[in-house]
Amino acid sequence: MPDTTSSSPGPGTSKGTIEAIVTGIERVLLSLPIYLRAVTLIGVLAIIAVAVSFYFKSRDNNGPGTAPPSVAVQNTLPQYTNGTPDPNHHGADNNNIQNLEANHKSEEDNAAFSYHLSGGNTSLPEEQTIKFLDNDNYLKYRYFESDKCLYVNRRETGINHYQWLKDPAYHQHDIDKKISAGKAPENPASLSVATHPVSRILSDSVLATEVPNLPAGAAASPQVNCANPHPGAFKYWWGQPLDQCNSPMYRQFADGCTHYQFYNRCSNSWDGRIFWTVCHPPPHH
Numbered sequence: 001m002p003d004t005t006s007s008s009p010g011p012g013t014s015k016g017t018i019e020a021i022v023t024g025i026e027r028v029l030l031s032l033p034i035y036l037r038a039v040t041l042i043g044v045l046a047i048i049a050v051a052v053s054f055y056f057k058s059r060d061n062n063g064p065g066t067a068p069p070s071v072a073v074q075n076t077l078p079q080y081t082n083g084t085p086d087p088n089h090h091g092a093d094n095n096n097i098q099n100l101e102a103n104h105k106s107e108e109d110n111a112a113f114s115y116h117l118s119g120g121n122t123s124l125p126e127e128q129t130i131k132f133l134d135n136d137n138y139l140k141y142r143y144f145e146s147d148k149c150l151y152v153n154r155r156e157t158g159i160n161h162y163q164w165l166k167d168p169a170y171h172q173h174d175i176d177k178k179i180s181a182g183k184a185p186e187n188p189a190s191l192s193v194a195t196h197p198v199s200r201i202l203s204d205s206v207l208a209t210e211v212p213n214l215p216a217g218a219a220a221s222p223q224v225n226c227a228n229p230h231p232g233a234f235k236y237w238w239g240q241p242l243d244q245c246n247s248p249m250y251r252q253f254a255d256g257c258t259h260y261q262f263y264n265r266c267s268n269s270w271d272g273r274i275f276w277t278v279c280h281p282p283p284h285h
Helices: 012-032 032-061 097-119 198-206
Strands: 072-074 084-085 129-133 138-145 149-156 159-165 234-238 246-253 258-264 270-273 275-276
Touching: 012 198, 097 149, 097 159, 097 234, 097 258, 198 258
Parallel strands: 084 234
Antiparallel strands: 072 275, 129 138, 138 149, 149 159, 159 270, 234 246, 246 258, 258 270, 258 275
């Protein structure tokens, strides 16, 4: 009885198959009239030109409306605070009045993040829950005793939004130099959590964050080469605002990897998602 056990083709079989396909295509082309060969060659060159053009366009993407399919990655805490402005980047919309406001507010948030997680505090306070519906819908916060800052983590429909609520009586990480740094209130006890419950502070102060309507193709199949948080320094610029509140900050790293993240100037919050437009294989730097 013949052996009917199946076996996987080896490397030689795959190579032979490819050679057979190439030979077959070559024979078909040679059998065509000369004018059809010319038309076919022109068509192939046109396809190559379009592919090359799309590749370079994706490397220099400047607005979410033109972003190629990318992956949305959930960020646990915003990590990107060591960037260098790139105001002359082609297509940047840095001078847009909305982006100027978004840039200033995001710098304030970055200063608070750097101060509390890299300088003024040696440990991260435990995250407290105010309201929990399910894993995709909850409201939590971290309270920093040093200057009464609240770091709010609002998750709605599976999307995180991060907000800093700063006590106006403290100025340890103000970016506006005209305010005296390190000035404490005359009576810090009057602002304690015991006197003003955090749940009431948040209900009075935290604006509901509207999830931006993203452009088509902004959330596609995962790209395995994307590393978040991406290591190393980066250049950044602002793209065209998506709406009256949300502006995309683009970050380009030394290895060419590029992504954008939305900042909502209306609610002073970062959209927790990262949208990659260019991903390169590791190692990342």
